[in-house]
Amino acid sequence: MIKVGLSLMAGIAMMATASPANAKWLRADTNNFIIYSEGSERDLRDFAGKLERFDATLRYRFKIEGGKDPNPLTIYLVDRATDAGRLYAGKGGSNIAGFYRPDPEGSFAVSNREDYVLKGTPQSQQTLFHEYAHHFMRRFLPGAFPAWFVEGFAEYYSTVDFTKDGKAEVGKPAYGRAFGLLTMPKIPAETLLFKRPLEMRNSGQIDVYYGRAWLLTHLLYNDQARISQLGTYVDAINKGVDPKKAATDSFGDLEKLDKDLNRYMTKPLTYRTTSDAIAIAGPITIAALTPAQDAALPLRLERLSAGDDERMMRTRDALKKLSLQFPGDAGIWYEIAMCEWGLSDDKRSKPAARGAADKALAIDPAHVRANVLLGEMLMAEVEDKKDAVAADWNAARKPIILANRTNPNDPMPLAAYYRSFVNQGMRPPPIAVDGLARAFQLGPEDIGTRMNYAFALANNGKYDSAIALAKIVALDPHDGGNGEALLAQLEDMRKSAEGKQNDDVENAAKAAE
Numbered sequence: 001m002i003k004v005g006l007s008l009m010a011g012i013a014m015m016a017t018a019s020p021a022n023a024k025w026l027r028a029d030t031n032n033f034i035i036y037s038e039g040s041e042r043d044l045r046d047f048a049g050k051l052e053r054f055d056a057t058l059r060y061r062f063k064i065e066g067g068k069d070p071n072p073l074t075i076y077l078v079d080r081a082t083d084a085g086r087l088y089a090g091k092g093g094s095n096i097a098g099f100y101r102p103d104p105e106g107s108f109a110v111s112n113r114e115d116y117v118l119k120g121t122p123q124s125q126q127t128l129f130h131e132y133a134h135h136f137m138r139r140f141l142p143g144a145f146p147a148w149f150v151e152g153f154a155e156y157y158s159t160v161d162f163t164k165d166g167k168a169e170v171g172k173p174a175y176g177r178a179f180g181l182l183t184m185p186k187i188p189a190e191t192l193l194f195k196r197p198l199e200m201r202n203s204g205q206i207d208v209y210y211g212r213a214w215l216l217t218h219l220l221y222n223d224q225a226r227i228s229q230l231g232t233y234v235d236a237i238n239k240g241v242d243p244k245k246a247a248t249d250s251f252g253d254l255e256k257l258d259k260d261l262n263r264y265m266t267k268p269l270t271y272r273t274t275s276d277a278i279a280i281a282g283p284i285t286i287a288a289l290t291p292a293q294d295a296a297l298p299l300r301l302e303r304l305s306a307g308d309d310e311r312m313m314r315t316r317d318a319l320k321k322l323s324l325q326f327p328g329d330a331g332i333w334y335e336i337a338m339c340e341w342g343l344s345d346d347k348r349s350k351p352a353a354r355g356a357a358d359k360a361l362a363i364d365p366a367h368v369r370a371n372v373l374l375g376e377m378l379m380a381e382v383e384d385k386k387d388a389v390a391a392d393w394n395a396a397r398k399p400i401i402l403a404n405r406t407n408p409n410d411p412m413p414l415a416a417y418y419r420s421f422v423n424q425g426m427r428p429p430p431i432a433v434d435g436l437a438r439a440f441q442l443g444p445e446d447i448g449t450r451m452n453y454a455f456a457l458a459n460n461g462k463y464d465s466a467i468a469l470a471k472i473v474a475l476d477p478h479d480g481g482n483g484e485a486l487l488a489q490l491e492d493m494r495k496s497a498e499g500k501q502n503d504d505v506e507n508a509a510k511a512a513e
Contacts, residue, residue: 025294031055031282032069036297037077039113041286047077047125052280054129054160055136057168060274064140066281070409071442073135074108075128076301081112084127087305095203097123100131102445103304105369105412107135110301119175121161126176130158138445143238144468147196147477149230151210152217166277171222173269177211180204181265187212189258193247196477212261219264226251226260238471292326296335303339309347312339333360334370341373353377368403372416375400379423393424404435411439415449418456428456447473451486463494 028035028048032055037044059066078084081097087110088096098111111128120126133154137145145153159172184204192212200206220230233250237243251257289297299322302315316339323332337356340349354377360370378396382388397420403413418436421428428436433456440453450469458466467490473483 025289025297026286027289028284028286030072030284031067032072033075034072035075035077037113038079039077043113044077044286045284048284048286049280050125050162051075051128051132052282052284053162053166053168053278054132054157056278056281057160057170057274058133058136058157059140060168060278061170062141068282071106071411073132074106076108076110077113077124077128078110078301079113081114081116081124081127084110084112087301090307090311098127098131100134101304102135102138102443102447104415104446104448105304107443107445108304109135110305120159120172123176126158126174129160130154133157135445138472139443143234144471144475145234146193146237146243146475148192148209148213149217149234150475150477151197152213152215155210155214156217156221162278163273166279168274168278169271170274171218171269171271174211174214177207177214180207181211181215184208186262189216189261190254192216193254194243198477215265216261218269219261222270223260223264237475238468290329292322292329292332295322295326296329296332300331300335303335303342306342309344312342313347315339328363330360330364330367330370333357333363334367334373337370337373341377350377350380366402366406368407368410369412371399371403371406372413375403375416375420379420383423393420396420409442411442411446411449414439414442415446415452418452422452427459433460447476447479447483451483454486454490458490458493461497463490463497466490467494 025036025038026041026044028037028044030048030052033048033051035044035048035051037047039047056066058064078087084098085094085096088094088099098109100109101107109128109131111131112124114122114124116123131154133156134150137150137153155174155177156171159174161169161172163169185208187200187205187208189212192209195209197206197209200209217230220226229250233246236246236250241249248254288294296319299315299319302318303312306312306315316336319332319336319339323329323336326332333356337353337360340353340356342348354374357370357374357377360367361374364370375396375398378399379393382392382396385392397417400413400416400420403410404417407413414435418428418432418439421432436449436453436456439449444450450473454466454469457463457469467487470483470487470490473479474487476483
């Protein structure tokens, strides 16, 4: 069913509610998420249900099978949007109300619990739906997508809402982008198609970029005259067609596209409501954390978000103080070890990191992540040895192998096992490549795992598959150019292999004469 009549010109209402003081962290487990929140159990259960419904809506839309995810996304709901901005940017803060990070330790998203409403759903919900849409695209949609559509897709689905009987409403206006779209200079469609958001001159332009990306996505999803063009365009991009040619072949004259986009902004927008209710798949269980976990969780989040040594050292020192209160908690000692190990070489104390990891494993010998970290430390020691032998490398792999046996569905030990052979300077054996393939299957959004797997495929002569994986990174709107360099390296490998193959054919022909 399609409803008509919502326009960006509509009035904006604002509300805000306070969160309870001195709340303790709760953990919700669902089929696809682990959610930490300091809010009430009732609010957390309601939010977890909406998030599962959102996941189910995306799966319904893109025909992705559901079920229990062996590698669920972790979500942290902080009190205010400013708290999320500080985590993202440090002391100075940021106007970012939430963020998503495909981290090697496990992808996570941060959002907030503020009920600030700009006509429609709360901005905190839209923020998290936006970030989860990024995760869903990276994990479940295999194609390479240009930067504008990566952001436009996330904006388009961020406004999903549900009726009282659980039906999904898809394609509602992104009222949060109204100010930039209506009052600031427009970004031409041609600029939008070929630039990344980070190439914009200032935060205002970035806001307009996101709004225009949403508007173009909405147009291509809903305008009957253009509804087939997006698929044609994405197919061309994935086949390696020049981006400008792919755009003009699919959308026609780009100046006309820009005019259509400007007209579309002034029209009442349509949205779709599913004919059936979207069910919540699986149970939602909620439990309080232990006192040690409750105290450590904000510091873990600080560590995961830290982008510099100063923040990491402050977090490490706070964890050390916490360890005096909870000396028997393996998780706290692991966090200390990770903080120390994550510092720059000139700031890191390897003995301190090793000591903290050893304490974590003395308390919990099967701690998966502490065993992986110990393996990484042992490998670093072997690399520093001038007379290292194969037995040294095998010993370094033992804790990583134990971690994998403890949890076969954790991609981190599988990726570490593969890297151990690369660090050793030898070709990884098939079992390591198979493990890396499984790690990629469990967490394809992690860029490091994706690129390692791409090079593993290329080393086995599967260049087309490798290049397809790398294209996704090269087009990522948040990538700083590393993906493009790696893609070029893979393309050079393919050219070199094709050249060698041609030389072999020519030599064989000459030998037969």
